[in-house]
Amino acid sequence: MSAASPTTSAASRTTSAASRTTSAASRTTSAALETMSRSLRRVQWVAAALSATLLSCLLPGALLASSAFGPSGSSEASESAARPSGYRWTRLLEGSGFQPLSHPEDATLPTRAWIRRAPATLDRALNPGNPGGPAARAPPFTDHSPQAAGAATLLIVLESDGAAWRAGGHLPPADPTPVEPLGLQIAQAAPGSWDVVYFARPCQFLDPHQRQSGRCGNPGWWTTKRFSDPVVQHYIERIRDLLVAQGVASRPEGEIPPAREQQRLILTGFSGGGTLAMLLAAHWPRYVHDPASVCVATLASPLDLATWTAHHRLSPMNDLASPANDPARLRRALERVHARFFFGARDRIVPPLSAGHFAADPDWQSSIHILPNLSHNNAWLGVWPSILRKVC
Numbered sequence: 001m002s003a004a005s006p007t008t009s010a011a012s013r014t015t016s017a018a019s020r021t022t023s024a025a026s027r028t029t030s031a032a033l034e035t036m037s038r039s040l041r042r043v044q045w046v047a048a049a050l051s052a053t054l055l056s057c058l059l060p061g062a063l064l065a066s067s068a069f070g071p072s073g074s075s076e077a078s079e080s081a082a083r084p085s086g087y088r089w090t091r092l093l094e095g096s097g098f099q100p101l102s103h104p105e106d107a108t109l110p111t112r113a114w115i116r117r118a119p120a121t122l123d124r125a126l127n128p129g130n131p132g133g134p135a136a137r138a139p140p141f142t143d144h145s146p147q148a149a150g151a152a153t154l155l156i157v158l159e160s161d162g163a164a165w166r167a168g169g170h171l172p173p174a175d176p177t178p179v180e181p182l183g184l185q186i187a188q189a190a191p192g193s194w195d196v197v198y199f200a201r202p203c204q205f206l207d208p209h210q211r212q213s214g215r216c217g218n219p220g221w222w223t224t225k226r227f228s229d230p231v232v233q234h235y236i237e238r239i240r241d242l243l244v245a246q247g248v249a250s251r252p253e254g255e256i257p258p259a260r261e262q263q264r265l266i267l268t269g270f271s272g273g274g275t276l277a278m279l280l281a282a283h284w285p286r287y288v289h290d291p292a293s294v295c296v297a298t299l300a301s302p303l304d305l306a307t308w309t310a311h312h313r314l315s316p317m318n319d320l321a322s323p324a325n326d327p328a329r330l331r332r333a334l335e336r337v338h339a340r341f342f343f344g345a346r347d348r349i350v351p352p353l354s355a356g357h358f359a360a361d362p363d364w365q366s367s368i369h370i371l372p373n374l375s376h377n378n379a380w381l382g383v384w385p386s387i388l389r390k391v392c
Helices: 004-058 075-082 087-095 119-126 182-188 229-245 272-287 305-311 327-333 380-391
Strands: 099-101 113-116 153-158 195-199 264-270 294-299 338-344 368-371
Touching: 087 113, 087 182, 153 182, 153 229, 153 272, 182 195, 182 264, 182 380, 195 229, 229 272, 264 272, 264 380, 272 294, 272 327, 272 338, 294 380, 338 380
Parallel strands: 153 195, 153 264, 264 294, 294 338, 338 368
Antiparallel strands: 099 113, 113 195
16 A cells, blocks of 8 residues: 555646646637637727728718618618617607707708707797797797897707727727717706707717718718817807807807897816817807806816827827917916816726816816716716806
């Protein structure tokens, strides 16, 4: 028995070593399979992206929403393709009292917008000679009559940049409509006593006519040019038309009509929508009677785009509207309005450091609010009511 023991022990060690060798080989095989799987997924992403890009070149102006492609020749695919992108969300928006605003046919960029009028504003528009009387037929929401006077507060909400990039972040989305439009939900949650206007970003929530117009064939409008002068001027004109209709802004500049009543204008937006709201607010004092009545609130929005792109190691955004390319001038332009900037402490997409030169300026540090436990895409609706109380 004692003589056999060393032999048994040696055999056991040999078996254990063989087991370890087998286990290591298994791990190596698993790692190799995982690497092959990742490589295959990358190839599939690139192939899908190249197919979409090629198809968009063959069909100029088409937005290749995945809902538009079903079984070949199926009626379900045709019906889905005829619907605007984000159809479910726009149905919910219109079901909560918002009505579409008409879009100028000669506009450079197709941008959809909806309005929900406060009861008092709607009553004055329907019954200009007898407020509180029986309602007449509702005028169109592009009404430019002097009777369309403003309410105490007009909230303008701008949507985020939209859908995520494809192919692992290397190709822009063919359709920029957001999957979960937080700007739209913020507009829905605004106080019912306010007039609220919700603006989508260029080429979001397109209807079939706009989809076929060909003006959205250039993805630059929702990528590299999304904060450019043409985009900012486009929104200025659309919002100014709206305020002219309510008698609280001038057109042309310098011919300010008498204010029928004091109105507070709040510009807000989520993520890139807040950045755009900030740029609009920098221009806005020249278009209203009282610049002090203009307020801007940004939610999870990069204020200093140079700092934000450098943090994520992205290419610099060179096509920026003035004064976004001049930090000191931008801060001076916003001195005449009430500005509040909100960040989530756990936001990794737009971290608080994206405040950049605003945070470095002692005069602006009190305007920056960092909210605990918030990341980029969660809990903003829950804190929205308290944000509104701090805005103006």
